[in-house]
Amino acid sequence: MKRSTMMVAAALLAVLATTTATTARAQTPFALRSVGQRLADGDARMLGRGGWGLAVADSLDPGYKNLASTAWVRQLALSLTGYGETGNHVSPADSRRTYRTYVPDVRVAMPIRKGVLVFSAGFKLERGTAWQTKVDSTWTIWPGTDWADTVTGNAQFEREGSVFKVPLGLAWRPTPAFAGAVSLNLERGSMRETLADYFLTPASNNNIGLYRSVIAVAEDQYNGSSATVAGLFLPRPGLRLGVTWTGANTVDATRKTETGGVAGRIYNDFQVKRPAEFSVGLAAPLGGRWECGGDLRRQDWRKLVAPVKWLAEPGWQGELVDELQIGFGVERQRANERHGGASNLPLRVGASWHRWPYRVGGHEIIERSISIGTGFPLKAGNGHLDTALTYGMVGDETDNGMRSRYVRLAVSVTGLEAWW
Numbered sequence: 424m425k426r427s428t429m430m431v432a433a434a435l436l437a438v439l440a441t442t443t444a445t446t447a448r449a450q451t452p453f454a455l456r457s458v459g460q461r462l463a464d465g466d467a468r469m470l471g472r473g474g475w476g477l478a479v480a481d482s483l484d485p486g487y488k489n490l491a492s493t494a495w496v497r498q499l500a501l502s503l504t505g506y507g508e509t510g511n512h513v514s515p516a517d518s519r520r521t522y523r524t525y526v527p528d529v530r531v532a533m534p535i536r537k538g539v540l541v542f543s544a545g546f547k548l549e550r551g552t553a554w555q556t557k558v559d560s561t562w563t564i565w566p567g568t569d570w571a572d573t574v575t576g577n578a579q580f581e582r583e584g585s586v587f588k589v590p591l592g593l594a595w596r597p598t599p600a601f602a603g604a605v606s607l608n609l610e611r612g613s614m615r616e617t618l619a620d621y622f623l624t625p626a627s628n629n630n631i632g633l634y635r636s637v638i639a640v641a642e643d644q645y646n647g648s649s650a651t652v653a654g655l656f657l658p659r660p661g662l663r664l665g666v667t668w669t670g671a672n673t674v675d676a677t678r679k680t681e682t683g684g685v686a687g688r689i690y691n692d693f694q695v696k697r698p699a700e701f702s703v704g705l706a707a708p709l710g711g712r713w714e715c716g717g718d719l720r721r722q723d724w725r726k727l728v729a730p731v732k733w734l735a736e737p738g739w740q741g742e743l744v745d746e747l748q749i750g751f752g753v754e755r756q757r758a759n760e761r762h763g764g765a766s767n768l769p770l771r772v773g774a775s776w777h778r779w780p781y782r783v784g785g786h787e788i789i790e791r792s793i794s795i796g797t798g799f800p801l802k803a804g805n806g807h808l809d810t811a812l813t814y815g816m817v818g819d820e821t822d823n824g825m826r827s828r829y830v831r832l833a834v835s836v837t838g839l840e841a842w843w
Contacts, residue, residue: 461550461779462527463813464488466504467835471796471811473773474750475718477665477704480602480655482538483839484807487530488718489665489704490543491655494594494602497537499842502835504528510829513820516556523553533842543592543606551585552614560620576623584614586645594653604653610674612645640681645695647674661708669700671726696728712758717751724780744787746780757800757807771796771811779817786822790815796833806838 465488469476479486485500486492493500505526512519530545557577592606620636649672656664673696680689699722706716724743752773758766772795779788796811810833817827 460552462525462548463506463831463833466502466528467796467809467811467833468771468798470813470833471771471773471794471809472716472752472754473775473794475704475716475752475773477667477702477718478655478663478706478716480657480663484837485532487528487543487545489653489655489667490590490592490604490606490651491594491602491653491665493532493541493543494596494604495538496532496534496541498534498839500532500837500839502530502837504833504835506831506833508829508831510827512825512827514825525551539596541594543594545590546587547590548585548587552582554582556580574622576621578620581617582614584612586612590651600657602655606651608649608651610645610647610649610672613643615640615642636683638683642679644677645674647672661714663706665704667702671699672697693730698723698726709753712756713753714756715753717749720748722746722780742781744778744780744782746778748775748777750775752794757798769798783818783825784823788818788823790817792816801838805840806836809835
């Protein structure tokens, strides 16, 4: 790549990787439940227009939500997306402010035959949970003895983990109006839960104090694979239709359980069969530099198959629902000829509606968001940098007993370079 492109990509990767390692220990309260919280999907260009991006056919701007769109690539393309988010969350227990950063998507597309046959690979973080709760407590130590006393502190529950995939795909465009793709997705992830007592106030007759006692730790490791097929159709100039389908897949899991005061570990193996996922998207011209589009994604989590005990303990089975997500918006494309001021730049506006895959408080969780975004070309057309700002609302205090509001800033950079 050109030096300027490489410097921008390297700097963004370094900053976002560092902040990801120090992700805040809290998310929206809804992420405490069930299968976690789905992370923002797509690059900043897509997020700025409401999330749609299944119908992208641009050799300079591959859309990885639909790997069939990479078939148009004629140069080596390296894309990286990250975002930071702050939220305000209200629940019956309390209210809290949270901060988090993620690098959910890193992709590379390498043309085997330019504009016809392309191999792609990457890393995609799909769902995540980071949560910590605490309850003030008082303990009596050594009861019935001359050293009997009380200490104060709190009991804390911590849950953190994520599920991600490594997609290895091949896209082929046999005709100018159609491209197809297949990908093997290596599914991985982990979830760790810890219950501990924190003694914060020393007792008067002894040295107990400022002490952490771990009561129990449970850690799940996930390992599996899935397959995705995708297609992109161009029935007429400017009109595009994209579809993707990921079949139901089985993930092997191992749970390691450790209990405080017991010298030993318990391992349990089980399997989780996740439901199929289907997405469809459409893009159409509006005249001039403007176009509109929308995506729909569906995954019926009521078809989740897992050990009865795994589902029954948190009461998940009866709370799972059919997950549905819709995103739509408009985009003014970047000018090919210079205009005055900001009119050269792209402009994106969009909105989305998302029904989460489970209920809280007996009611569905609905997430709504609005977005705006723009972008900047890199020197000599060797890529582009895009940004998007999103305001979102999750849940309802009346229906769910809690609610969240967040502001998200997403940044993506794509570098392009001829490599053979």
